[in-house]
Amino acid sequence: MIWESLTLESAMQAVEDACQQRLTNVCIPRNSYINRVYEMELDSQDRVIAKFYRPNRWSTDMILGEHFFLKHAHDNDLPVIPPLTFNDKTLFMLDEIPFALFPKKGGRVMDEFNEDLWKETGRLLGRLHNLGQTITDSGRMKWRPKIATTRHLKTLCDCGVIPEDYRAVSIRAIEQFIQKADSLFSRCEMFLIHGDCHYGNIIYRPGEHVYLVDFDDVVIGPSVQDVWMLLPDETGQCKQELAWFQEGYSVFRDFSARELDLIPALRIMRQIHFAAWCAVQSQEAHFQHHFPDWGSTKYWNEWVKSILGF
Structure with a gap:
């Protein structure tokens, strides 16, 4: 233990x-x-x-x-x-x-942003990314399919959690995803970012600032990795939120709208990453209580279908 x-x-x-x-x-x-x-x-x-x-x-x-x-x-x-x-x-x-x-x-975890908070978060991430760009020896993983997803696939295989009926198709689906998606990441700048920027890692202290917390999973990746998990819907339905974010971000650095095209691949990467994380965590006491559906036939069926749909 x-x-x-x-x-x-x-x-x-x-x-x-x-x-x-x-x-x-x-x-x-x-x-x-x-x-x-x-x-x-x-x-x-x-x-x-x-x-x-x-x-x-x-x-x-x-x-x-x-x-x-x-x-x-x-x-x-x-x-x-x-x-x-x-x-x-x-x-x-x-x-x-x-x-x-x-x-x-102390602070309040946010579950949605208004206009001011979108702009403030944009400014915060713009400044953080400027800083991350100056750190070149972090030793952190590059967040692109050929490196990160390949590692997560190895974890899944080593842990032996994928049911036999799904094993071959899962491996094939992930390998095909890596082959199709990795070249997309060659077009964008990669530097040290937060890596796990979602609402659970942002706290709001009234009268102060939005605070960014939990830097466990900092990675070398594209700037959009720190944005997409905050969006309330598909990219096409979030034009206003993205405009507010970019207004704040561009105070400190340019945001390439082309990176938004990475979001479908980043979403699949996170699904594979989560499965690998669960594969390791599943040996812990109380895991099944917190994630009762993980590892079920329904879970693996929907998981593989999502990867194949990329």
């Missing part, structure tokens, strides 16, 4: 050792399917978020790269939440489990 050494008691002791401060008895588990996250309270009554990274999912260099991106963004006045530093370190270990501490910042 990868989380065997992580208990509330060991988590609190590890945090006290890292920050060299006493904690109160407050230790509240927070929702996270991949990592383990707790809200804790220092003796000073300041609240911190302790984030224990899933072992073996990210290398130490990758996590430190995430922290560097966050710190660099914060130093440039972008509304992000960088990890706390203790004794010149942002990354600590509990046995084989890496963890970091973040200041708690």
Whole structure:
């Protein structure tokens, strides 16, 4: 069990050792399917978020790269939440489990944007992408089918979760998708981006800013990857939202409308990525409770049909 050494008691002791401060008895588990996250309270009554990274999912260099991106963004006045530093370190270990501490910042998760928020998000992502373009040694994966989707296909095959009746057609469908879609990505600029920019990773603090959180999955990819999951409908039905977004984004950098053509491929990539993620997570306790339909005949049938439809 990868989380065997992580208990509330060991988590609190590890945090006290890292920050060299006493904690109160407050230790509240927070929702996270991949990592383990707790809200804790220092003796000073300041609240911190302790984030224990899933072992073996990210290398130490990758996590430190995430922290560097966050710190660099914060130093440039972008509304992000960088990890706390203790004794010149942002990354600590509990046995084989890496963890970091973040200041708690409350906020409201958004499920839709108005005009002002679309423009503000455009400005935020424009500035973030300018910064990402300057970081050339992140060690992060390139988000294009030939690299990312090939890796996800290997995960699916290695985990052996695809039913025998669907195995051959699934592999063939994914390989055909990679062959058809990858060349589309050769036409666009690739640089360090958030990579998982959806409403669950954006919090709104009234009187402040829209904050972008959860930089676990930063990748080297096209700018549109940080946009399409925010759209409420198909691209053709979102002309107004895209116009507001581009108005904000173009204050800091140009947005190529041609990249919108990547959205169908990016959607299929995410479906394959999600299946690979579930293949790994399915060994965890309570997985089936959270994803009761995953792995059913209906799921695989619709999944393959969607990939073949590209």
